Amino acid sequence: MRAVVVGAGAWGTAFAHLLRERGHDVFVAGRGALDDAPYEDVELVVLAVPSHAFREVLGHVRGEAPVLSLAKGLDPATGERLSSLVRERPVAVLSGPNMAEEVLAGLPGATVIACADEELALRLQHAINSLVFRVYVNDDVVGVELCGAAKNVIALAAGGVDGLGLGDNAKAALITRGLVEMARLGEAAGAQPETFAGLAGMGDLMVTCFHPSGRNRRAGELIARGAAPEDARAEIGQAVEGLTTAPVLRDLSHRIGVELPITEGVCAVLAGMPLHELAESLMGRRPTEE
Numbered sequence: 001m002r003a004v005v006v007g008a009g010a011w012g013t014a015f016a017h018l019l020r021e022r023g024h025d026v027f028v029a030g031r032g033a034l035d036d037a038p039y040e041d042v043e044l045v046v047l048a049v050p051s052h053a054f055r056e057v058l059g060h061v062r063g064e065a066p067v068l069s070l071a072k073g074l075d076p077a078t079g080e081r082l083s084s085l086v087r088e089r090p091v092a093v094l095s096g097p098n099m100a101e102e103v104l105a106g107l108p109g110a111t112v113i114a115c116a117d118e119e120l121a122l123r124l125q126h127a128i129n130s131l132v133f134r135v136y137v138n139d140d141v142v143g144v145e146l147c148g149a150a151k152n153v154i155a156l157a158a159g160g161v162d163g164l165g166l167g168d169n170a171k172a173a174l175i176t177r178g179l180v181e182m183a184r185l186g187e188a189a190g191a192q193p194e195t196f197a198g199l200a201g202m203g204d205l206m207v208t209c210f211h212p213s214g215r216n217r218r219a220g221e222l223i224a225r226g227a228a229p230e231d232a233r234a235e236i237g238q239a240v241e242g243l244t245t246a247p248v249l250r251d252l253s254h255r256i257g258v259e260l261p262i263t264e265g266v267c268a269v270l271a272g273m274p275l276h277e278l279a280e281s282l283m284g285r286r287p288t289e290e
Helices: 010-021 032-034 050-060 100-104 119-130 143-166 169-190 194-196 199-210 216-224 229-237 241-256 261-270 277-284
Strands: 002-008 025-029 043-047 067-068 090-096 108-116 131-138
Touching: 002 010, 002 100, 002 199, 010 025, 010 043, 010 100, 010 119, 025 032, 025 241, 090 119, 090 143, 090 199, 108 119, 108 143, 108 199, 119 131, 131 261, 143 194, 143 199, 143 216, 143 241, 143 261, 143 277, 169 194, 169 199, 169 241, 169 261, 194 199, 199 216, 216 229, 229 241, 241 261, 261 277
Parallel strands: 002 025, 002 043, 043 067, 067 090, 108 131
Antiparallel strands: 090 108
C-alpha cells in the first residue's frame, strides 16, 4: 500500500514507522511539505495532526484516497467530530492506548479502527495488524472519536491529582468517574456503550492518565504545581490536546444536555480556579448511586 502520513510529530513518525515495518511505501509530510505530498498517487492519507490544525490540513489534501484520522480531539471552531469534516471521500478513525514512543520502540500494543464502511475497516486492519500491533475494528465512529477527545481532559485532572499528591485512591476514583462521564456523553451522542469499556475508552484513558510522559497528564501535574496552562504547554513543547478540547467538550455537553462535572472543573481551573478548590467541589457533590 502507498500512503501519505500528514504530521511529522511523535505519533505521525511512529505510525509511519509502523506502516513501513509492514512493508508499505510511506511519504511523511510535515507542515512545510503539505503541498508536496503525492496525494493523487496513494491509497491512504493518514492525518496525524493536532485537532486545532485538522481542518486547515484537510484543505491541503487532494485526490480521492480514504482518510485515516489519528487525531484525538474536536474541531475548536465548531465542536464537530473531526471525521465529520472529511467529506466526499471515505474516512476511518484509529484510537487506543498507543503511546508513540512505545510504538516506535516496537513494544506490543493494540488499537481499534472505527469506520462506517466495513470493507475499508477490514482492509486497513489487514494492512496495519502485526504481531506487535494488534488491530480491532468496529463501526462506532462517534464513540471512538468522543473517547479520544474526552480522555485527554480527564488526564489533565488525573495529572492534577498527581501534582497535589492526593494519592492513588483519589486518582483511581477520578479516572473511574471520568470514564462514566465519557460514557454518559457518548450515550447522549448515539455511541455504543461497549466502546467505552474497550481500547478507545478505558484502554486509552488508563495509559493517558498513568504514563509518565503522557502530555495531558504531565500538563495537569505542572498546573497543579503552579504553572499557567500556556507555560505548561511551552514546557512540554508539543500539543496538549486536553487544553484545547476541554472548553469545546464542555460546550458540546451543554448543547446536548449532559452533565460533565470533571470537565466543567477542568475548564474552571484553566480559567483560574485553584485546583484544590476543584478537588473540594468534586468531593462535596451530593452523594448518589453509582
